[in-house]
Amino acid sequence: MDIEILEGIYDANEKVARENYTLFRGSGVLAMNLMASPGAGKTSLIAHTLELLKGRRKVGVIEGDIASSVDAEKLKTYDIPVIQINTGGICHLDATMIQQAIAQMDLDALDLLIIENVGNLVCPAEFKLGESLRAMILSVAEGHDKPLKYPLMFSDSDVLVVNKTDLIGMGDFDMAELRDTVTRMNPDIIIFEVSCRTGEGLSAWVDWLDARIGEFKEG
Ligand SMILES: Nc1nc2c(ncn2[C@@H]2O[C@H](COP(=O)(O)OP(=O)(O)OP(=O)(O)O)[C@@H](O)[C@H]2O)c(=O)[nH]1
Ligand SMILES: [Mg+2]
Numbered sequence: 001m002d003i004e005i006l007e008g009i010y011d012a013n014e015k016v017a018r019e020n021y022t023l024f025r026g027s028g029v030l031a032m033n034l035m036a037s038p039g040a041g042k043t044s045l046i047a048h049t050l051e052l053l054k055g056r057r058k059v060g061v062i063e064g065d066i067a068s069s070v071d072a073e074k075l076k077t078y079d080i081p082v083i084q085i086n087t088g089g090i091c092h093l094d095a096t097m098i099q100q101a102i103a104q105m106d107l108d109a110l111d112l113l114i115i116e117n118v119g120n121l122v123c124p125a126e127f128k129l130g131e132s133l134r135a136m137i138l139s140v141a142e143g144h145d146k147p148l149k150y151p152l153m154f155s156d157s158d159v160l161v162v163n164k165t166d167l168i169g170m171g172d173f174d175m176a177e178l179r180d181t182v183t184r185m186n187p188d189i190i191i192f193e194v195s196c197r198t199g200e201g202l203s204a205w206v207d208w209l210d211a212r213i214g215e216f217k218e219g
């Protein structure tokens, strides 16, 4: 009984996610689902990405949080469309929340839609939103063993951004071990090493993202 209910939830979500994807495809907007634990640096990475894509790509953001509009307020200065979703206690975004948010957006005016998921390393990976790019952040402060403990997000993401590289050396974080573990779980994953504090590695990340946007537009 419990299993049937769960499958029903996931099937219903997949259906709406496909509808969202159809809208994104029709408007030529690459949707990126950005997932990570609380405080890994999602909003910081979005802010830097907006800065570096300014004049190159038109970007919109959906901010998902359990409560508050703190993150959406931070991005207001970029003069781009930002929609805040408050999940009211739910610890992930789902496709219906995105469907409601994009009904308020002019998708035709965008090249990239960044969706900041709720800070959580577990269930955001289970709910597809209609995205074409699944991105995750792991920050150095969280430790290199996290892929072993939270495997789904690491094995299901297209790209991993390792943030807070400025903190390497302050603890026992081992980048080679992280890369080794993640690559064994997900041989196709692309890995970037960045610091939103110093700016290191960010231009490589943004150039890669810009190329993905171009590819998506070409179909
Ligand atoms: N040292 C260091 N701190 C960083 C870096 N990137 C972000 N931070 C700090 O980490 C904290 C959390 O960053 P956010 O960007 O708010 O993280 P988030 O993932 O959006 O957090 P939630 O939305 O609350 O889940 C802030 O105090 C940032 O200034 C970095 O590269 N190095
Ligand atoms: Mg945030």
Ligand SMILES: [Zn+2]
Pocket: 090, 091, 092, 120, 123, 124
């Ligand atoms: Zn959840």
